Amino acid sequence: MTPDVSRPAGPFCSTAPLILASGSPRRQEFLKNLGLDFQVLPAVIDETPEPGENSVHFAxxxxxxKACQVAGIHPDSYIISADTVVTVRDRILGKPADGEEALAMLTALQDTTHTVITGLCLHHREKKITELQTCSTEVTFARFPETALRAYVATGEPLDKAGGYGIQGIGGFLVRHIRGSCSNVIGLPVSQLVTLLLHHQIVAPCPSREDSL
Ligand SMILES: Cc1cn([C@H]2C[C@H](O)[C@@H](COP(=O)(O)OP(=O)(O)OP(=O)(O)O)O2)c(=O)[nH]c1=O
Structure with missing residues (x-):
């Protein structure tokens, strides 16, 4: 693989085959920034909550x-998967189906605090490793006129994101306060993930980086 010279090398190296079971470009970017070599293999599953299922259980x-589906094809690899949902007043908000649903989600989140929950899984079928963790972040929105929300939806940014916004993009204007991990809101609790990967010795601090100080 040709190294990406425009990107500084990340602080870690992978020590075992690693698969990201996600089509999320944000999750791919996080792993690339860490310096990891990994394959991308998005899982295709039914993402509908069971009746009465709470947000933590669902995520x-x-x-x-997602991890188990990809492990069926690659039982000899470590698989990382995640699922991010927004929850407010006991409702689970996934990705909006269209602009109208995105607007309804953003309206429900106005001037209130919601929780962003990510379920994070590290799985290796042959080694019988399954780590399943949760990360929660509280996000408080300001209030804006409906015309502003409509104009934001028209940018197209909300459509592939849980809760109908992207804190890392244009949607940053909606957020008055955040408590907890920001990367968790963007789809991957990176600090928790790196702790897990180091614990299982799937990644190591990159020796060339350590020596170059
Ligand atoms: C709230 C919020 C969500 N998101 C994204 C993170 C996730 O990619 C997405 C939630 O959908 P997910 O179903 O968690 O993930 P995905 O469909 O993007 O990818 P895959 O199912 O293949 O793993 O919303 C942001 O990027 N910014 C935000 O501020």
Whole structure:
């Protein structure tokens, strides 16, 4: 593989075959920034909550199902998967189906605090390793006129994102306060993930980086 010279080398190196079971460009970017070599293999699963299922259970179940599906094809690799949902007043908000649903989600989040929950899974079928964790972040939105929300939806940014916004992009204007991991809101609790990867010795600090100080 040709190294990407425009990107500074990340602080870690992979020590085992690693698969990201996600089509999310944000999750891919996080792993690239860490310096990891990995393959991308998005899982295709039914992402519908069971009746009465709470958000934490749902996000964990989705992350586990994504990992297990890809493990069926690659039982000899470590698989990372995640699922991010927004929850407000006991409702689970996934990705909006269209602009109208995105607007309804953003309206429900106005001037209030919601929780962003990510289920994170690290799985290796042959080694019988399944780590399933949760990360929660509280996000408080300001209030804006409906015309502003409509104009934001028209940018197209909300459509592939849970809750109908992207904190890392234009949607940053919606957020008055955040408590907890920001990377978690963007789809991957990176600090928690690196702790897991180091614990299982799947990544190591990159020796060339350590020596170049
Ligand atoms: C709230 C919020 C969500 N998101 C994204 C993170 C996730 O990619 C997405 C939630 O959908 P997910 O179903 O978690 O992930 P995905 O469909 O993008 O990818 P895959 O199912 O293949 O793993 O919303 C942001 O990028 N910024 C935000 O501020």
């Amino acid at each position: 964990r179940r989705m992350a586990l199902e």
